[in-house]
Amino acid sequence: MALRNRVVLPAMDMNLCEDGEIEQGDIDHFVARAQGGTGLIITGCCAVAYPLGCASTKEPGLSEDRFIPGLTALADAVHKAGSALCVQMTHHGKVARIDTVNDRPLLVPSTPKSTPDLSALADNTGDELRKMAAVTAGKQAEYHEATHEDLAWLTRCFAEAAGRVKAAGADAVEIHCAHGYVLGAFLSRADNRRTDEYGGSLENRARLACEVIRAVKAEVGDSLAILVRIAGREFGEADGLSTDEATRASALFEAAGADAIHVTGWGRNPFSNFTDGPLPNTVGAYTGLAAAVKKAVGIPVIAVGRVLPEVGEKVIADGTADFVAMGRQLLADPALVRKLEAGTPEQVRPCINCYVCVQENFWDDTPICAVNPALGNETLLPFTPVPARKHIVVVGAGPGGLEVARVATERGHRVTVLDKSDRLGGTLWFSTLTTPDNERLLNWLRSEIERLGIEVRLNTEATAESVAALAPDAVVIATGAVRGRPDVPGGDLPHVHTGDTLRALMTGSGDVSDQPLFLRTMGRLGKLSGITKSPRAIRAVTRKFLPMGKDVVVIGGSLVGLELAEFLAERGRRVTLLEDGAQLGLPMAMPRRWTAVRHAGEVGVTIHRQARVERITADTVEFRVGDETLTAPADMVVMASGVSAAAPLAQQLEDRVPEIHVVGDAADVAYIEGAIHSAWNVATAL
Known part of the structure; x- marks a missing residue:
């Protein structure tokens, strides 16, 4: 399988399917990343035994022929956009929430011996807890230790699912053997305490995954590349999968027929160490794990884990891995690769590592992005050009004001930004002190303002008189929240x-x-x-x-x-x-x-x-x-x-300018996500 570059979109669940069938929204999402230049597109989790073993009915199914037309449409669209398509094949095992909803016991290698520490949920609101509980209808999970008959059935499910992927015209499958899903659970000592030939030694614990790989290989031959996703390390429990075990298992997977290894990481308790894995908060978190696996195998290795573009360049140059997967980076900016190819990395809209996207998965909803309002609805782009150019005055150079200026200018308006401070950014600038990831967003906004030639007047106090004197067609107030002293x-x-x-x-x-x-x-x-x-x-x-x-x-x-x-x-x-x-x-x-x-x-x-x-x-x-x-x-x-929302200038400007809008914390205190999204909504309607 030839790819046009070494950038991979890893699997991230968008929850846009209907009863396991791929819909247009899912296709639009993946095509946007393919059109943006990404070499290999990997779907989110696709259930090999749908609806059995599912975490959501909104994930694609692979268990019946009725799913093939949607897969075919996706493969055709991704190919037309110039990328290759890999379908991730999964059985969620102990986290198959739909099994719990439907009163089915969860398929596991061994019954869990302990319950996870849930103390972190003390900092959840009642509404959040209710939405999380609703995913399983408030039911408690029960477990079924897999029999040999179950394992034979599961292996057939993976093989037959791969056959449907082949029929749909995709290029590869990825067998998920990580993140606590059933194959990963068999591999980990923390989950697998069996005493038969599927438990005990690493070779025994890897046996099921190897049987699945061989069955898939027998089904599809060389018509599909076979990727295997493995945790290079499990965090949070002493018996979790170690890096040494992961490297040895990867060699076994290669011998069984795997064509590439995708090295991730996993925090075993999402309520205490989710930011260790699978979505780490450390830049380049798993590059060392990928390097260890690469020493043990002769097939390509994919590195993932907050791989920023500069990290990816170094990983490839150093030989740490052969390909790099950028997940949240490509959610934030689908055109990331094209911008790198064009030599304009400063134009890449950055992920700020805020975890807003993945939070939605906890209650089975479609991810949103704090900095990219088009995520989940790619039809919002490209911007509609304005029928008549207006002069827009933006008061406030924080994230909301700068996003209004950027989008309005992209659409064809003339924009003037006023701010009483001596620098761009507003509270975003100050937040970069405690949250360095926000500095990437500030730098991008600053770069975009410069690229678009937007007029900015700093050290300028905006009054009703001075704003009206600029004769604007519309004014956008983005002055931020009001912060009072303690009463x-x-x-x-x-x-x-x-x-x-x-x-x-x-x-x-x-x-x-x-x-x-x-x-x-x-x-x-x-x-x-x-x-x-x-x-x-x-x-x-x-x-x-x-x-x-x-x-x-x-x-x-x-x-x-x-x-x-x-x-x-x-x-x-x-x-x-x-x-x-x-x-x-x-x-x-x-x-x-x-x-x-x-x-x-x-x-x-x-x-x-x-x-x-x-x-x-x-x-x-x-x-x-x-x-x-x-x-x-x-x-x-x-x-x-x-902290409270207030925009007194808006009242002062009434009857003095034709049109007034308020965005960001001045309208509703919702921080970066609220500022960017409200700014986008106003700027696309001006």
Whole structure:
């Protein structure tokens, strides 16, 4: 099988099928990535025994001939777009949620001996918990240990499924032997405690997967390439699959007839280490695992795991792997490969690693992307050119304002952006200090503004008079949320900061006249040296020197407060985090939230939930938890709650301009996802 390049779209479940049949939305999704230049397209999980062994009725089925027309249409469309198509074949085993819904026991090598730690769910809302429970209709799973007859049936299912893929005209199949699905469960000591020929030694535990590979090979011969996906390591349990076992198993798979090995990773408990795998938060997380497998086999190896373009180039150049899979990167920008081919990597819209996409899979919904509103509905692109060019004035150069400017300009409007700050980005700029992945989005937006030649006026206060004087046809208000001081005694003390005052202090911009002389001086020096213009420089310098006291209290444990508490604790501050609600990290996407809460505790943040602040003094914060009054030392207090949407300029402009829109946190506090999506909706309608 010849591919036009070494970039692979790995399997990601889009949940766009109807009763196992591929619909146009699924085809549009994969074709967009193929048209964008991706060499090999791998579908999401496709059920070899549909509906048995399914995690969703929205995943493609491979168990009946009625599924072939949809597969054929997909293969034809992907081929027409210039790419090859691989169909991933799966039986979900112990995570086959549809079996539980339909009162079928889950097919497993051995009955699980323990239940997963669910303590992280304490930070889930009631609505989230209800949606997760609804996927299995609130039913509890039961288990069936596979008999020899079951294994023979399962092997036939894989072989017959591959035959249907061949009939549909696809180019390859991928046998999923990872992520706790049934073949991966047989391979792992943590799941397989059998004493027959399918348990015990690695050779025995790999036996079922090898039998499946041989059966598929006998069914399709050389008409389809056979990929096998394996976890190069399982995280979270001592008996999970080790890298040594994965490399030895990969050699067995090659001997059985595999044509390539796709090396992933897996966190065994999604509620505690999902960000270890299968969607890692570390860049290039599994490249070392792929390198180990490559030493053990003579067939091509595919590396996956937050492979950014520059990481992929290095992996290929170093011989670590033969191909690289970019999943979330290609969700964010389907045209990634074309942009790299054109020599314009700065135009690639980046994934910001926010886990918004995968969160939807927890309740069987279609993934969305915080930075790409067209994900799941590719018909939104290309943009419709405007029938008549207008002059659009955008007030605010944060993510919402910059996205409005970008999309409106792409459609043909003339745009002027106004911002009172000395830099682009608004709160996005400040968020890059605690969340470095956001800097990629900021750099991309900045690059796009420059590429499109959009007029930007910084250090410009927008008033009703000054905006109206520009004679706009439409005005878009993207000034962000309003952040108030705590409404408690002592809330107006100079060491009590809102997000706005803290940003002014850290960046050397804005009014810090009420701050101690030392802090004002450090802000000026940082501004003069240029350090405060570089998020990366601030992150590095503050690890060695941070001009604030040792004891910090952060009031508010939502997304901003939790990340800020972690940032300060990593820099040697004794941080107390006070949240008046029961959950932390809202509205972070769940996997990221669970990891952030755990990590905050690991770096020493003292956390109090359902804590009501009663008084702030010069060196303490008094708060109440239940019937108990507590005190936390505080050289600095940061108010990370009390955020509200407001756009007073919109009211002031009424009857003075023809058209007014409000986007981003000024309309509804929903952070980056809300800013980008609301901006897109307005800009495509202007």
